[in-house]
Amino acid sequence: MRLPTVPPTAGLPLQFGDLLPWRGGDLARDLAAWLQLPEVQLECSGTSALMVALRALKALEPGRSEVVAPAYTCPLVALAIAQCGLQLRLCDLRADALDLDPRALRGLCSAKTLAVLPTHLCGRVADVDQALACARAVGAYVIEDAAQALGARNGGESVGMRGDLGFFSLAVGKGLSTFEGGVLVAREASMRAALRQAGASGSSPGWELRRCVELLGYAALYRPSGLGLAYGRPLAQALSRRDWVEAAGDDFGDFIPQHALGRWRQRVGASALRRLGAFQREAQQRAMGRVARLQALGLEVVADAAAGAQGVWPVILLRLPSGQLRDDFLQSHWGDGSGLSLPFVYVLPDYGRYDHVLGTAGGDAVSRARDWAQRLLAISNSPWLDDSRFDRLLSDLQRLLPRSG
Template identity: 70%
Template sequence: MREITVPPTAGLPLQSADLWPWGAGNFAQLMAGWLAVPEVQLQCSGTSALMVALRALKTLKPQRREVIAPAYTCPLVALAVAQCGLQLRLCDLRSDTLDMDAERLQALCSEQTLAVLPTHLCGRVADVEAALQSARAVGAYVIEDAAQALGARSDGVSVGLKGDVGFFSLAVGKGLSTFEGGVLIARDPAMRAALKAAGRTTRFSPWWELRRSVELLGYALLYRPRWLHLAYGKPLAASLSRGDWVEAAGDDFDDHIPQHSLGRWRQAVGARALRRLHHFQRTTAEQARMRVAQLKDCGLDVVTDATPAAQGVWPVILLRLPSQRIRDAVMRAHWGDGSGLSLPFVHALPDYGRYGHVLASACDDDVSQARDWAGRLLAISNSPWLDDARFAQFLSVLEGALLQG
């Protein structure tokens, strides 16, 4: 019998009842209640949500042209900034956490800075206060990139509310999924009005909605432990056979980012699935708690939240191995064997050759720490389908890699 394929992240599986198109309730209102915010704004993707936020801020301070983001983040951030006609500046990371280095950030901020983007990477809660301090000193805004952190909290409230704007992704693997989707939040009513105004340019696209609906149906059918090899395992194996780690990690994106409204049927699917998300995240958080303890007992460096008041979510468990040589050896041996191993992103942003045309303004920024993080990070899926026996096997692999290193 074929061994199951563990997904790279802990996504919420859909149920057949989720696909019923009627009676689900208003998704935007249900999401607002779930997040405990006055209202949310739905977009077709997390990246589209970021672009709406940037366009809104441009109307408020049109003379500003620069956006500062971590040097280790999703390449879609660079593409979104470029598509909005803005310039990206890259801030190096701290040596001890995935947060932007406060001194570097302060030095980068200027009267040209429109926004700073602290990022809650892989569900871990970032230190937004440091970003706020630097941004406020020059009159810039803060956009919390919580694309991978729906459900995470800081000081008792949802992430995304300390900054001026926050956004979440509803893409595959982000927990709740409408295959693609985005959620915008803001604590200030005037900012919410600006976001709505900026979002009015998006229109319904029958072609994109049909495509995403078919993809969502495929996700509902194939996001199962014994079928995932068809949708995920085989394409991953093909990418790895070509030695294309960027493609294998899903870091290969088209330059043009589609923008359209989120269709009613996919909203209904999201509304029904949302009812199970709290329980699912509690279950995965408890699993992560136990497995993080095991990993730390073995001397492994587990990435945790930036502050004690934070309560992140756990789509994956992030490890920082002692060297890139050890990390790469583990990846070559076990990436693609169905055990749920992956990379958050393959490179620091300047090291993706294919995105050089949108990173020209950031090519001189020093990102040595970001490169170190990129070379040593790996992610272990926190999916419930990675059972204790298989996790124990992989733990032995990691212990052996440390000894050999």
């Protein structure tokens, strides 16, 4: 009998009561209180939130034209920067942490730099202080890409507040979900005012209707009995074509919708938010037990780059000893519903399909980031990856380890 499909990340399942329009609250107000922030601004996606942030900064500093981001990040970051009329510069990663390399970052920052984007990838907390030091030296801003880190904390406060501004995603699998949605935060009241001025205020009935239908589908199918249809079947089809980019969900078009987040979806998110804290605490406890077992095999589990931070655990990230071992293990289990995935398949210049938005950034030195991309593996931290299936993954991985030489 085929086992149920495990999602690639630990997203919060919706309940029937969340869909009732009179059950939810005010998502912006409730989320600000949950994050212990003065206010948050809602957008229709995390990518749209990034574009709003960039437009706000561009209005403040019209003479600056470059944005520095990790070479290993979501392709939507490159598309958003290009659509804002800005030039991307790609920063290499540290050898010892999934974070911007300070030396490379200093070499990229200049009087042209508008913003630096440290990224809390897969819930692991980046060292924003290093990014701030480099940005401040040239008068640039820091935008924290916390798309995958809603609920993570650094120094006792929410990520997104150490830099000048930050954004989260409410997309599928990101923890709290309105199917698509974005959240903007900022430290200073003046910056929050600039974000409101730049925000996407217009409605789009067509897009909102589509997202409402998709959210209903998510509520119905994001569970073990439905994920084989919604996620497992498309994944198997992509893998049968050997299309890892499609399998990982890295195939994006240039068009990025921008409109207000609909009121009903906000209410659904506000209702589900009441369960998010307990869900994330359970996820952390489950991850800690499994991390200890992986480390006992001598495996490198990716940790927070910032000392004392408390990341969230949608996945457990491993950096395996070699790219060949990673690929062998992934190909053995990616299509069997065991919850394995890749954060992203390549560094941005290696996709090819995004060359039209990279410009000269395609020539930036990214050798360490490429090594990370070739050896990273994500294991779902969903509660539906039960102990018996995790044990089998661990056993199979242990059998492969001697081959790494």
